[in-house]
Amino acid sequence: MSNSETTPGVVPGRLADAAYKSNFDDLYGPLDAHEAVVAADRCYFCHDAPCVTACPTSIDIPLFIRQIQTGMPKAAGRTIFDQNILGGMCARVCPTDILCEGACVREAAEGKPVLIGRLQRFATDTVMDSGAHPYSRAPSTGFRVAVVGAGPAGLACAHRLAMNGHDVDLMDARPKLGGLNEYGIAAYKAPDGFAQAEVDWLMQIGGITMRTNVRLGRELALSELQDDYDAVFLGVGLAGVNALRAEGEEHDNVHDAVDFIAELRQAPDKSKIPVGRDVVVIGGGMTAVDAAVQSKLLGAETVSLVYRRDQAQMGASEHEQLHAASKGVRIITGAAPLRVLGDGVVTGVEFAYTEQGPEGLVLTDNTFHLKADQVFKAIGQRLDEAPGGLQLDGSKITVSGAGRTSLPGVWAGGDCAAGGDDLTVTAVAEGRDAAEDIHATLMGQASVAAE
């Protein structure tokens, strides 16, 4: 190891091997059986519990926690999976501080919620570690459904459809299934190949045929899918990234944060990933925070995250922000990039402080500049290109009800669909609900045809 945290430029191997291992290891780790029972004992089994309302997939949280408390973690896992087949991933990645745990009455009582996320992981791990898949398929309906995009939305949709007896073709442009579970989520949230293990476990339901490396708009056309299948679900996420629209954006070592993160997730050896000595991340969401934290974990000496609005408006939850700060990321809010400095290769970024004007955010004359040898842009993703003929709502697909698009027989859910937060758990809920709506629609058609 010849490089260190202070080596100039964008270089790999800034840290000792052991540091990479511990930096990218499981952030919180599993609860052991004793810890789980102690944590479960704190649940009050609330009436019409606020945590359930706060969960986008409406998991019956008091019930599953009581099942853990009474020594039945597998039954607890089943309670979770009934509502959320990706309950294992959600247990690891959900911003629980703004979802279930934020609503926990013990948060109100003592500022210390029941550890719902970690209990969920305990229960789902127990089921998944047993290897068995707890669901089986209903008798075949003979219907065929195309699910495009195998992120959380597509996976949840495909599983529920298969369970209801439909045959599913699950297609994705990438070589691996999982969407951002595989290519986006911070490495330390789902280490040890959890995303693929979860996909494999979920596929045990049967009735789902996978097709990877096929892209809607290239190998696939929506109109053909409509002709070939009884229904189509689109869960293509947001493959495009927003441009900075600042001078100098084209300099070397200015990257899209999502690409950096995807590369990082796929790298078996993190010491091979080059990272700058002085890293600047532009943005305020989960992507920005993850890019910043992971740059630091790769050994960058300084990492600054700059967000143009105030802290309260950051997409990343307070817990995520605190985590970033604890890893040494400096968070600057209320500043927007004016120009990326450099001569072919980036050397810094010039920012202006912002102010809330009557017409929106305005730049002030107060500027500053940050040294940078690597810059990550994380100012939001958008639909790459809208599959032909679909009505859009801004940059997302317009949906009504349980994900019905403007085209008959076509449903959409997850990040690509308008409305809802861009979260894994929301994508799962939307995929599941679309599947039930597709099921009801197809079965309704079948009974009309039979009459």
Place this chain on the structure above:
Amino acid sequence: MADLSTDFLGIKSPNPFWLASAPPTDKEYNVRRAFEAGWGGVVWKTLGQDPHIVNVNGPRYGAVWGADRRLLGLNNIELITDRPLDVNLREIKAVKRDYPDRAMIVSLMVPCEEQAWKDILPLVEDTGADGIELNFGCPHGMSERGMGAAVGQVPEYIEMVARWCKQNTRMPVIVKLTPNITDIRYPARAAKAGGADAVSLINTVSSITAVDLDSFSPEPSIDGKGSHGGYCGPAVKPIALNMVAEIARDAETHGLPISGIGGITTWRDAAEFIALGCGNVQVCTAAMTYGFKVVQEMAAGLSEWMDEKGYASIADFQGRAVPNVTDWQYLNLNYVAKAKIDQESCIKCGRCYAACEDTSHQAIAMSDDRVFTVKDDECVACNLCVNVCPVDGCITMEQMAAGQTDPRTGQVVSDDYANWTTHPNNPGAVKAAE
């Protein structure tokens, strides 16, 4: 600072906290350490005749837990001391000599023959012990041999043995009662009739704590079989308090000194037993759960509470609750209360709502934004919501003032006392009026 010292049957101790006859008092090593920790006295683990009994060589205890595995109830199948009589006597003598200011009571259980008692009493007297406690309570093992609860369940035997003891020793005699009987007043009256100086209660309650669902053996399991044990700890306190109160307010036994036992875990439990008439208290499970040090919390807490209330000595509040224990038929039916939920401290768990809506009187309203309020026109003041609420003091029972109209019954609250004996719905009362 309040004076915690007590004089129970002439036996003085620096505080009312004695260790009950049980494993904590089974040997010199323990008792010395207990006295160093601050216990006011001990009742030595029950002595029997030689050859000494034997205990099982497997688990003796079963348990019931609350949240966070807090021990709420313990059960045991242990017998009386399993060490030779002379060893125990020698140790008792040595400890008493070194701790003359502490109470040293010796618990005894020998067969129901006068000679057996005549033999053992002088040996105990010789140790310098302050008194004896007759173990008529042990519900397992000894009772099958005609001792322990087998005696305690037959008032005539209690009276007979108590009398033998009084006739054969100058030491004060305490009769320890078993709760495994239908009416505690009968054995208490028998003890008094036999001349006993005091009663102590309760011994353990016959129990099976659990069944192993793999082996289908009761717990604690000895080679696949289990036997009922004796239950103690916080779970039995309500049973003990009631039995103490029954004896304290019974015309025949009123004034008979009582040593209170059963589930005493904190200073507050002790104060409650004393308020119901006990002259001191005995503790076993709390010490077995937390160690001897718990007595320091008990003594400090009791002292502070007494200071706050202005009680200079234990006698100042002893028995103060006894006149307030009455029969149901004398409770004031004109007393009307309503539950009230303090919105400030409410954490919106909704447990009061579930309890009242599903199992009681549908008297709690829940709004869309989870504000819980009591419907006075439905609330019968049963107290269930108070009991299930996780926040102490959040729900209270508010008495309605005389002159107000109870929205549930439409009747004006009266400050006259009126009970069941005179209530129009009482067939007995109607008859009396005819």
